[in-house]
Amino acid sequence: MKDKVIIIDGNSLINRAFFAIPSLSNKEGIPTNGMYGFLNMLFKLLDKHSPKYVSVAFDLKAPTFRHKLSSDYKGTRKGMPDDLRPQMNMLKEILDNLGINRMELEGFEADDLIGSVAKLCGRENLDVMIFTGDKDALQLVDDNITVYITKRGITNLKEYREEDVFEEFTLMPNQIIDYKGLSGDTSDNIPGIPGVGPKTAIKLLLEFTTVENLILNSEKVKNKRIRGLVEEYKEQALLSKKLATIVTNIPFEFNVDELLIKEKNIEKLIELYKKYEFTSFIRNLKEESLHLTNTTSEDEINNNLVEEEEIEFKLINNLNELSNMVSEIKKNKVISIKSIYDKANIRTNEAIGFAISDKDTTYYVDLLGEVKFIDLKVILEDENIKKITYNGKREFLIAFRYGISIENHTFDGFIANYLINPSRNKYELSDVAMEYLSKAIKSKEDLLGKGAKAKKYCDISFSDLSNYSAVYSRILFEVHCELDKKLIELNLSELFIDVEIPLVEILASTEYEGFKVDESVLNEIDEDLTNKLREIESEIYSYSNEKFNINSPKQLGVVLFETLELPVIKKTKTGFSTSHDVLIKLEKKHPIVPLVIEYRTYSKLKSTYVDGIRSVINKETGKVHSSLNQTVAVTGRLSSSDPNMQNIPVRIPIGRKIRKVFVADNNCKLIDADYSQIELRVLAHMSKDENLLLAYRENLDIHTMTASKVFNIPLDEITADIRSRAKEVNFGIVYGMSDYGLSETLKIPRKTAKLYIEQYFEKYPGVKEYMDTTIKECKEIGYVVTLLNRRRYIPEINHKNFNLRSFAERTAMNTPIQGSAADIIKIAMINVYNRLKREKLKSKLILQVHDELIIDTSEDEIEIVKEILVDEMENAYKLDIPLLVDMKVGTSWFDTK
Structure with missing residues (x-):
């Protein structure tokens, strides 16, 4: 078997990676997306092919011989993006430390280095693989050289051998330069022969083989127009071929051992x-x-x-050993815990193992033999033993399943990691271990695999499972001290201890309790939606005069832009774009368009909410057990999944009706307590704007007042429609909405929207000053904070790109307000939950949706629960103005709105 050589076009692939991964940076704001994507690809190639030799070729800034041949060469190319430029040297430094050879040479492009080295290696009878995004490299393909072209992003590669080149172009690899000589290349500003496109170029080369032979025999070209073009532009064709030709004989000394991985x-x-x-x-x-x-x-x-793939731990598999372990743990009073169970049914999950570490010892408790999870109650409910978890909600859920309450839960590394850096995509303990301890441990994915082929814990050998669990709890015990130090350093300890840690148990409780579903109502809505979709479908077909798959963007595009000849707004690689923004622009062009928008709305309602809710109804409880997640939203807001209870659309009647599906439990009513305009109240508090503060202190209608001030209309002349527009302005300001965004929302000219925003800031100058100060401080320190000191890093705030910088500024304005409101509702949740628990009430907190809490309330406790909600929610945090709560009681969620 021949030794393998991998040669990578560095500029081409880091550029592909940069655009394939739109936004990635470290907390200091250093862009890393291109570098990260490139390295990911490199490691996969090394792993897959195990090459003996590797090199990455780069272009230099200096002009090449091609620029001397043609001053217009690559003249139409845009400069390197500002965020990519610094990543080039960062990548090169990493490659050097990886022991990967780099090639760059003044006067020549990376392609020329690749071509010359590839041919030299080929002559050494090595198996050469070239990886690039540029099809110019196809001219290098021969018996020893294979070229791989990136198709989408950087991980999807197409392999080209001689037969593959011929299949695509009907040409041999060495004819690619002739092909470019005739048809040109707009990306490199190679002119070719004007009027000779790819098909004509191939046809000519099949007959004449090369550009030179075509010019010598131009009189034999049958098409008179093409013959004239060849004769007129023959010098340009020869120049174009020369520009497209990769140099394969750069005069330099080379030894293949230079490419050995060092x-x-x-x-x-x-x-x-x-x-x-x-x-x-x-x-x-x-x-x-x-x-x-x-x-x-x-x-x-x-x-x-x-x-630390293996550590020493004590195996506990009988009650006597368990008793000894408990005695030892009680001496130390601090433990980290990790339960092992496969999540299948929240009410019937079975724990199969449990790992515990204290400062001295690690234990693995085998729960498949004599010892059962209920036997751990003595530890978990001991208030004198501090418990450290990683994703503690999972521990609470399995404990609830066995009727156990985890007491003195003091630390959750998962939550700590999120608070420290809320912008991360994932928070694996394996990553934290490496970052803080420089220790490599298996992740859950390493143990179980991923995707459809992922195993369950019960499929893993006892040895692997016990070792993984023991290492997990040991590393958690060690790393929690480091995370704690970081929380203190960032002034996040108070938020962590007082808000986020108590919330873990509460979110587990809401998920465990669940929300009862009336399936008969779900069936009614399903039938209504199905009938509605049939009606709309029929109307659409009446305009298209043919049946087609409305859900197929390709088929819909043909109907809209070819059959009905609507103006094309945007094209994609696969055809016409039929995205929502395109349809909105076409809405008034033809009656079929609003019908398609309506069809998509109802179709999404059915698939996402009706079918989605039905699929997650727990057969044991008749409820949905939605998961409220602490570590998803960077603002600190909770997110909801399986099902998503926070995004149920309420702007259309049938969307609102979905709330009828969610009902109170037997002998209960639902109480829905909703903060009144909490984000605007937070804005008033943080901005100290006198007009806003006055409005809330005197209990004035803020939207009516804004309408009067911004639109210059007397208070007694404000209509419901005008108030509604003012409401959009108020919340638009909170969310940092631009004049363009407001113009789109209100369907008004951008100039008018700009005027509204200017008038708003004129009438509420404190808000303007607050927004400007927030942006200025964020530019200086790189992050913003909420009232409770929650951080959000915004590295794009100083970006050179106007759009990215503007978005970052809007984010900086909005995050302290939205994040503070999220913190306040969390405090309210904690206080309400604790009151219900302390007063030993039967009523349960079952859901939080943005600014509202829902209590499944025993009918004999309605009045006391209402008092608790008002007391705890309105006193959750002391603002300069009062917090107010609206409350309704009903049998279904719909009834409470």
């Missing part, structure tokens, strides 16, 4: 990966290193990266 600088790589927050790369560093040839020895790697 020894890695592990210490420096860890430093760089930590700097750019590439924790997954750190975790996989040992494994990746072992895939490479000529790299550091395993011992050297282990000296730099401690991988």
Whole structure:
């Protein structure tokens, strides 16, 4: 078998990666998306192909011989994006420390280096693989050289051997330069022959083989027009071919051993990966290193990266051993815990293992034998033992299942990690271990796999499962101190201890209790939606004069833009765009368009809410057990999933009707308590604007007052419609809405929207000053904070790109307001939950949706629960103005709105 050589077009692929991963940066705001995507691809290639030789070729800024041949060469190309430019040198530094060869040479492009080295390696009878996004490289394909072109992003590659090139172009690889000589290349500003497109170029080359032969035999070209073009532009065709030709014989000394993968600088790589927050790369560093040839020895790697795949732990599999363990734990009074169970049914899940660590010892409790989860009650309910968790909600859920209450839960590393950096995509303990302890441990995905082929815990061998669990609890015990220090450093401890930690139990409780569903109402709505969709479908077909799949963007595009000849707004790679924004612009062009929009609305209601709700009804309880998540929204708001209870559309009647599906439990009523305009009240408090404060202190209608001030209309002449428009302005300001956004919302000219915003700030100058100050401070320190000091990093705030910077400024304005409102509702949840528990009431908190709390209330407790809600919600946080709560009682959620 021949040795493999991988040669990568560095500029091409980091550019692809940059656009494939739109936004990624570390907390200091250093952009990292191009570099991250490139390295991800590199590691996958190394893992898949195990090459002996690797090189990455880069372009230099200096002009090449092609620029001397043609001053217009690549003249139409845009400059490198500002956020990509610094990543080039950052990537090169990482490659150097990975021991990967780099090539760059003044006067030549990366393509020329790739071509020359590839041909030299080919002559050495090596198996050469070139990876690029540029089809110019296809001219290099031969018996020893295969080219891989990125199709979408950087991970989808198309392989080209000689037969593949011929299949696509009906040409041999060495004819690609002739093809470019005739048809040109707009991306490189290679002119070719005007009027000769790809099809004509191929036809000519099938007959004449090369550009030179075509010019020599131009009189034989049958098409008179093409013959004239060839004769007129023959010099341009020859120049174009020369510009398109990759140099394969650069005169330089070369030895293939230069491409051998060298020894890695592990210490420096860890430093760089930590700097750019590439924790997954750190975790996989040992494994990746072992895939490479000529790299550091395993011992050297282990000296730099401690991988605790196995630790000593005590196995507990009988009640006597359990009793001894409990005695030891009670001496230390602090433990980290990790329960092992496969999540199938919230009310019937079975725990199969439990790992515990204190400062001295780690234990794994086997729950498949004599010891059962209920036997852990003595530990979990001991108020003198502090419990440390990672995603503690999971621990509470399994405890509730066995009738156990976890007491003295003091630390959740999952939540701590989220507070420290709320913008992360995931918060795996394995990443935290690497970041804070430089220790590599298995992630859940490493243990179980991912996707459809993922295993369950019960499928894992006892040895692997016990070791994984023990390591998990040990690392959690060790890392929690580091996370705690970081919380203190960032002044987040109070928010963590007083709000986020108590909330873990409450969210577990709401999920465990669930919300009862009336399936008969769900069936009625399903039938209504089905009938409505049939009606709309019939109307659409009456305009299209043919049946087609309305859900198919491709088929819909043909009907709209070819059959009905509507103006094309936007095209995609696969055809006409029929996205929602396109349809909105076409809404008044033809009656079929609003019908399609309506069809999509009802179709989404049926699939997402009717079918979606039906699929998650728990057969044991007849309820949905929606999961409220603490670590998803960067603002601190809770998110909801399985089903998403927070996004049920209420602007259309049938959407509102979906709330009828959710009903009170037997002998209960639902009480829905909703904060009145909490975000506007927070804005008044934070901005100290006198007019806003006055309005709320005197209990004036803020939307009517804004309408009067902004639209210059007397208070007694404000209509419901005008008030509604003012409401959009009020909340638009809260959300940092631009004049364009407001114009789209109110369907008014942008100039008018701009005037409204200016008038708003003129009438509420304190708001304007607050917004300006917030943006200024964010530009200086890189983040904003809520009233409770929750942080959100906004690295794009100083971005050179106007659109990104503007979005960041709007985010900076909105986050403290929305985040503070989220913090206040969380405090209210905690206080209400604790009161219900303390007063031993049967009523249960079952849902939070943005600014409202829903209590499933025993009918004999309605009045006391109402008092509790008003007391605890209105006194959750002391603002300069009162917090007010609206409350309704009903049999269904619909009745309470």
